[in-house]
Amino acid sequence: MAKELPAAAWDGFSLRRRRDVPEGLWMRCQNCGAMLYRKAVADNFQVCPECQQHFRIDARTRIEILVDPGSFEEEDEKLESADPLKFKDLKSYKSRLADQQKKTGLKDAVVCGKAFIKGRPVSLAVMDANFIMASMGAVVGEKITRAIERAIEEEITLIICCASGGARMMEGLVSLMQMAKTSAALAKLDEAGGLYISVLTDPTTAGVAASYANLGDIVIAEPEALVGFAGPRVIWHTTKTELPKGFQTAEFVMEHGFIDMIVQRKDLRDELARLIDYCGK
Amino acid sequence: MANGSATTGSSGAYLEFEKPIAKLENQIEELQLAQEQRAQTGRDFSEDIKKLRASLVSLVRKTYANLNAWETVQVARHQNRPVVADYLDMIVQDFRVLHGDRRFRDDKAIIAGFGRIRGRKVMIVGNHKGRLLKEKVACNFGCAHPEGYRKAQRVMKLARKYALPIVCLIDTSGAYPGVGSEERSVAHAIAENLSTMSRLQLPIVCVVVGEGGSGGALGIGVGDKIGMLEHAYYSVIPPEGCAAILWKSGEYAKEAALALKPTAKALLKLGIIDDIIPEPLGGAHRDPQQAGLAVENYITRTLRRLCRVPVDKLVERRYQKLRIIGSLTDGSIKLTNEKPTKKTAEKKKTKAKKKAAKNRA
Numbered sequence A: 001m002a003k004e005l006p007a008a009a010w011d012g013f014s015l016r017r018r019r020d021v022p023e024g025l026w027m028r029c030q031n032c033g034a035m036l037y038r039k040a041v042a043d044n045f046q047v048c049p050e051c052q053q054h055f056r057i058d059a060r061t062r063i064e065i066l067v068d069p070g071s072f073e074e075e076d077e078k079l080e081s082a083d084p085l086k087f088k089d090l091k092s093y094k095s096r097l098a099d100q101q102k103k104t105g106l107k108d109a110v111v112c113g114k115a116f117i118k119g120r121p122v123s124l125a126v127m128d129a130n131f132i133m134a135s136m137g138a139v140v141g142e143k144i145t146r147a148i149e150r151a152i153e154e155e156i157t158l159i160i161c162c163a164s165g166g167a168r169m170m171e172g173l174v175s176l177m178q179m180a181k182t183s184a185a186l187a188k189l190d191e192a193g194g195l196y197i198s199v200l201t202d203p204t205t206a207g208v209a210a211s212y213a214n215l216g217d218i219v220i221a222e223p224e225a226l227v228g229f230a231g232p233r234v235i236w237h238t239t240k241t242e243l244p245k246g247f248q249t250a251e252f253v254m255e256h257g258f259i260d261m262i263v264q265r266k267d268l269r270d271e272l273a274r275l276i277d278y279c280g281k
Numbered sequence B: 001m002a003n004g005s006a007t008t009g010s011s012g013a014y015l016e017f018e019k020p021i022a023k024l025e026n027q028i029e030e031l032q033l034a035q036e037q038r039a040q041t042g043r044d045f046s047e048d049i050k051k052l053r054a055s056l057v058s059l060v061r062k063t064y065a066n067l068n069a070w071e072t073v074q075v076a077r078h079q080n081r082p083v084v085a086d087y088l089d090m091i092v093q094d095f096r097v098l099h100g101d102r103r104f105r106d107d108k109a110i111i112a113g114f115g116r117i118r119g120r121k122v123m124i125v126g127n128h129k130g131r132l133l134k135e136k137v138a139c140n141f142g143c144a145h146p147e148g149y150r151k152a153q154r155v156m157k158l159a160r161k162y163a164l165p166i167v168c169l170i171d172t173s174g175a176y177p178g179v180g181s182e183e184r185s186v187a188h189a190i191a192e193n194l195s196t197m198s199r200l201q202l203p204i205v206c207v208v209v210g211e212g213g214s215g216g217a218l219g220i221g222v223g224d225k226i227g228m229l230e231h232a233y234y235s236v237i238p239p240e241g242c243a244a245i246l247w248k249s250g251e252y253a254k255e256a257a258l259a260l261k262p263t264a265k266a267l268l269k270l271g272i273i274d275d276i277i278p279e280p281l282g283g284a285h286r287d288p289q290q291a292g293l294a295v296e297n298y299i300t301r302t303l304r305r306l307c308r309v310p311v312d313k314l315v316e317r318r319y320q321k322l323r324i325i326g327s328l329t330d331g332s333i334k335l336t337n338e339k340p341t342k343k344t345a346e347k348k349k350t351k352a353k354k355k356a357a358k359n360r361a
């Protein structure tokens, strides 16, 4: 299957163009083509005011949008990969990590901590697609697991904002096993009666989709987020059939019964608070 | 048994790195033919044959003792390598197949049911690749849909009701990437299996017998003991897929395989699998019966041990085993579950000795 893949630039999972927010005072919406004043987009939660396209945002911005101002206390921020395989492709994993750390100011692809959402205490984990496509290696797996454990110990709601291209292949099977590790921890949270709300953002795929992203008591997604297991390109090459319209969008996945609700970014904070009131302790 | 022996004349079955072996085997075959005509020619080759056979054995042993990761992947995918159906034939008595996930349909890529292994009643779940082409097509070459994983979960819960230990036999290149798979969310099905298997109040033993294809394998791969056949592989992504992304071309599959280190030896060292099950000389495809016996012995021995442990303790141990898998640092201390190499273990020992001596002084 994978053998047939062309050498064309492929970001690992998506046929769709990337939707990062470009730099500069002005920007063009990649969806509707409108010229937008950057500040107006920022004031609108990084959503296009014209067409409501939700642009990808980094973890810090997401946290800012989501939690009560000043309430976020970061945990485990020092954890970084120890490169278990001494992996090297055209570039060594070590130098790749160093580059990404410099670029993002993060040690790895998830930011975790405790915060309040409209006064409700939560254990929060937010993935950052800017860091090697928010792929899950040992650091992401460990930090997510610790966030789950905090939710169990302190009897608070767990919220994970997912975004991921899948398992971090440069960490080999160590990364695959993080799927089992996080899922096992979530099973414990479930036994303890804790609430877990999973928020799927663009893109949530592969190994993360096949573990904690899909295990929420409540699963929320942002509009039009890419949500799926295998990349559309791989599917196309395997099946040679045309993909249905809207394939692997949050709307498509909700239609098929695997997402509870799609929530606009501007409403997310309110929605989380209301849900916590129904289920939280 | 659909699988013949790869060594007997079926030259197409030789892998690239087995060429010297093939050459030697052909030589022996020719001599044997000549030997059969001894009556006419009057020449006796029995000594030569004996010598060549001895060197063949040592060549095969040497070759297979030093397989690199890419060669291992090829052996694990060998056309004559026994598949799960073969192991079921060899080691399971009175196998009662259970069909369907009770939700959508029966996925033939996962085979499940009651069976006895050396008299012990168990629930068996395995990836079904099929043997003949028709069967292979019917089960999508072992690539399961969501309903396959949901069938697995259903029978595991059934096993829980009757306290039957679970045996998972893993051999898949991955979950099926298709429209239906996505519509019925294979990601959700795998995720549910991971959390269910991590807490199931039963002994679970998993054996990777061929290909361990990422999430598709892990979806039935959480257990108390994870065994791996010596020349099986278990990888986060197929080497070809990894090469396409990181080397920008599938042609670099060999380089990707070497970098991914998906071999039993490497995974044992990383602390991810528990045991390596030795294969017969020259790989399971050269002697499926021997391979079957090795797997049967491993399962029997492992279950005997696991069944002695109180089930609560078993589940907690299973959790802790997963909990520590990682390799990271907080800037000063390295946190890892890797097995210490001999060198570092010795270093630790001498350090401890020095410390003890110091304390005494």
Ligand SMILES: [Zn+2]
Pocket: A029, A030, A031, A032, A033, A034, A048, A049, A050, A051, A052, A053
């Ligand atoms: Zn727009």
